[in-house]
Amino acid sequence: MIDVPGTLSSGQVFLWRHVGVFWYVIDGQNILKVDDTGVIDATRTITDFFRCGDDIDRMHESFAQDPLLTELIHRYEGLRITNQNLFQCVISFIVSANSNIPRIRRNLQDICHRFGDKTAYDDIAFCLFPTPAVLAGTDTHHIRECGVGYRAQHIQGASAAIRDGLCDGIDRMSYKEAQGTLCEMPGVGRKVADCILLFSCGHLEAVPLDRWIIRVMHEHYGIGDGTTPHTTRQYDILHDDVRDRLGPYAGYAQQYLFKMARNNSEKPLKW
DNA sequence: CTTGGACCTGTCACC
DNA sequence: GCCTACAGGTCCAAG
Numbered sequence: 001m002i003d004v005p006g007t008l009s010s011g012q013v014f015l016w017r018h019v020g021v022f023w024y025v026i027d028g029q030n031i032l033k034v035d036d037t038g039v040i041d042a043t044r045t046i047t048d049f050f051r052c053g054d055d056i057d058r059m060h061e062s063f064a065q066d067p068l069l070t071e072l073i074h075r076y077e078g079l080r081i082t083n084q085n086l087f088q089c090v091i092s093f094i095v096s097a098n099s100n101i102p103r104i105r106r107n108l109q110d111i112c113h114r115f116g117d118k119t120a121y122d123d124i125a126f127c128l129f130p131t132p133a134v135l136a137g138t139d140t141h142h143i144r145e146c147g148v149g150y151r152a153q154h155i156q157g158a159s160a161a162i163r164d165g166l167c168d169g170i171d172r173m174s175y176k177e178a179q180g181t182l183c184e185m186p187g188v189g190r191k192v193a194d195c196i197l198l199f200s201c202g203h204l205e206a207v208p209l210d211r212w213i214i215r216v217m218h219e220h221y222g223i224g225d226g227t228t229p230h231t232t233r234q235y236d237i238l239h240d241d242v243r244d245r246l247g248p249y250a251g252y253a254q255q256y257l258f259k260m261a262r263n264n265s266e267k268p269l270k271w
Numbered sequence: 272c273t274t275g276g277a278c279c280t281g282t283c284a285c286c
Numbered sequence: 287g288c289c290t291a292c293a294g295g296t297c298c299a300a301g
Contacts, residue, residue, distance in 0.1 A: 096294055097295040099293060101293090190295090228295080
């Protein structure tokens with residue numbers, strides 16, 4: 001039903017551990033306990049992290065006219081879009097900018113170890129993700145010690161914005177409205193905003209256009225020229241074309257294509 | 272509105 | 287071993 005390891009290692013989620021037959025996912029101040037059927041317990045609230053309500057059959061139907069996606073939904077059966085804690089998602093993708101996945105994981109783990117509360121669950125030690133107030137009140141010099149470089153200022157600024165209520169009620173905003181709100185934060189441009197809109201706000205029409213997807217859209221669909229857009233205007237134009245081509249489940253389509261692109265790359269994945 | 276660069280840090284092909 | 291390019295982009299100053 002749900003491909004838990006496949007989903008957790010698909011580049012949407014960075015803070016999780018595989019212990020025995022379970023996976024433990026750090027999701028803000030919450031820790032989710034997961035088995036191969038989905039979330040089975042949590043330290044605070046059991047959330048619908050794997051979006052079990054999504055109509056997968058209907059998504060398959062919407063991909064019926066697309067040979068590549070039709071093949072990919074079978075090859076990667078059970079790959080899901082996640083529904084993550086907003087603040088952690090914001091910081092995760094600010095950290096992801098101009099970086100790479102192994103390093104993103106290290107940076108986020110360091111942030112938890114330095115600034116998050118320590119706790120235990122099933123006799124296993126964990127560090128939670130820090131709150132907006134804690135990171136907002138931390139000097140950028142100390143945030144920088146987590147190896148995030150110039151992103152430290154963005155992390156601090158975005159934390160302060162969220163602490164002050166910028167994103168309150170974002171779940172009730174339209175895609176464009178929420179995008180505008182998110183992009184007010186330092187370090188959040190169109191691509192990072194799309195990650196947050198898709199992985200935390202439930203906007204399935206959001207398609208994060210990273211280097212991988214831009215390459216795939218050019219090579220397999222003839223959309224765009226394969227180079228990363230440099231302006232928000234160029235990004236928006238490309239995003240509209242991609243969304244129109246992939247349909248109402250464009251966010252899911254993006255995740256399948258991203259997985260394919262990474263699996264096809266020569267270098268072994270470092271998870 | 273478009274173009275050109277800089278930017279922390281780590282890893283990894285090529286010299 | 288040493289040097290360069292590049293990594294799930296964003297921001298800022300000029301043209």
